[in-house]
Amino acid sequence: MKGNQRNQLILKPFFIFISLTCIFLLVISLQSHVRNSTTFQPLVKQPLSSHPAGGLQIRSGFSSYDKYIQRQLNKTLNPKLRKVWITRDWERKIEVFARFFTDLKRKNLLSNDSKALCVGARVGQEVAALQRIGVSDSVGIDLVPYPPLVVKGDFHNQPFRNATFDFEFSNVFDHALYPSKFVGEIERTLKPGGVCVLHVALSRRADKYSANDLYSVAPLVELFQESEVVHVRTVDGFGLDTEVVFRKNTKEKEKQKQKSSHQNQPS
Ligand SMILES: C[S@@+](CC[C@H](N)C(=O)[O-])C[C@H]1O[C@@H](n2cnc3c(N)ncnc32)[C@H](O)[C@@H]1O
Numbered sequence: 500m501k502g503n504q505r506n507q508l509i510l511k512p513f514f515i516f517i518s519l520t521c522i523f524l525l526v527i528s529l530q531s532h533v534r535n536s537t538t539f540q541p542l543v544k545q546p547l548s549s550h551p552a553g554g555l556q557i558r559s560g561f562s563s564y565d566k567y568i569q570r571q572l573n574k575t576l577n578p579k580l581r582k583v584w585i586t587r588d589w590e591r592k593i594e595v596f597a598r599f600f601t602d603l604k605r606k607n608l609l610s611n612d613s614k615a616l617c618v619g620a621r622v623g624q625e626v627a628a629l630q631r632i633g634v635s636d637s638v639g640i641d642l643v644p645y646p647p648l649v650v651k652g653d654f655h656n657q658p659f660r661n662a663t664f665d666f667e668f669s670n671v672f673d674h675a676l677y678p679s680k681f682v683g684e685i686e687r688t689l690k691p692g693g694v695c696v697l698h699v700a701l702s703r704r705a706d707k708y709s710a711n712d713l714y715s716v717a718p719l720v721e722l723f724q725e726s727e728v729v730h731v732r733t734v735d736g737f738g739l740d741t742e743v744v745f746r747k748n749t750k751e752k753e754k755q756k757q758k759s760s761h762q763n764q765p766s
Pocket residue numbers: 571572575592618619620621622624625640641642643652653654655670671674675737
C-alpha cells in the first residue's frame with residue numbers, strides 16, 4: 500500500500516511534465532507551419548495597409564521590358580490555347596460580355612453610336628459582343644493581332660490619336676507593368692466625357708501572367724487623374740469580381756479643376 504502511494508507521488512509530476520512537453524512541441528510545430536506557408540505566398544498574406552500606393556503592387560521578376568513582353572506572348576501565342584479560345588470558348592464568352600455591355604447601354608454609358616476600344620482583347624470576344632449588340636464601330640488591341648476584330652498594339656503606348664474613343668473596356672489591368680501608363684493612355688485616347696470600364700480582381704490574385712496585384716479600388720481612382728468614378732459594383736466576369744467605371748472630364752470640368760488647383764496653391 501505504502502509503496503504504491505510513493506509510486507503515484509513520483510509518477511504524477513512525471514506525467515504532467517510529459518503532457519506539458521507534448522503541448523509545447525505541438526504549438527512550436529504549428530507556428531513553424533504557419534510561417535512556412537506565408538513565405539510561399541507573401542503577396543496573399545500581407546495585410547492590405549502594408550501595400551504601397553494603398554493597395555497596388557508591381558510584381559518583381561521582370562528583368563527587362565522585353566522579358567515582360569515575352570512572358571505575355573508565351574501564353575497568347577500558345578497554339579493549343581488559341582484553338583480553344585476561338586472554338587469552345589468563343590460563343591460562351593461573347594454571351595457574357597454582351598450581357599455586361601447591354602447593362603452599360605441601359606445605364607447610358609454606351610450606345611450604338613459609340614466608337615469603342617477593347618484593351619488587351621486577345622481574340623476579341625468582347626469586340627464581337629459589342630458589335631453584336633449594335634456598337635458597330637468597335638475594335639480591340641493586343642500584342643498579338645486577330646484581324647479584323649483585334650489590331651496590334653501595346654496598351655502602354657496605344658496606336659491611336661488623342662481623343663479617339665467614346666468608350667474603352669478592359670479586363671487586363673493586372674497585366675500592366677506600368678499601371679500609370681496603362682491608365683494615362685486610356686485617358687489620352689478617350690474623348691472628353693468618354694467612358695472607361697475596367698473589370699479587375701480585388702478579392703483574389705490574378706494569374707501567373709499578371710504584372711501587378713490590386714488590393715482595393717483606391718489606387719485606380721488615384722491613377723485616373725482626368726476622370727471621375729461613375730460606379731463600382733461586384734460582377735462575375737471570368738474570375739474578375741469588380742467593375743469600376745470612370746468618365747473622363749469634359750473640357751469645361753478640366754478647366755474648372757485647373758483653376759481651383761491654381762487658387763489653392765500658395766503664392
Ligand atoms: C487574360 S488575357 C485577356 C483576354 C481577353 N480580354 C479576354 O477576356 O478574353 C490578357 C491579354 O492581355 C494581352 N496583353 C498583355 N500585355 C499587353 C500589352 N502590354 N499590350 C497589349 N496587350 C497586352 C495578352 O496578350 C492577353 O491577350
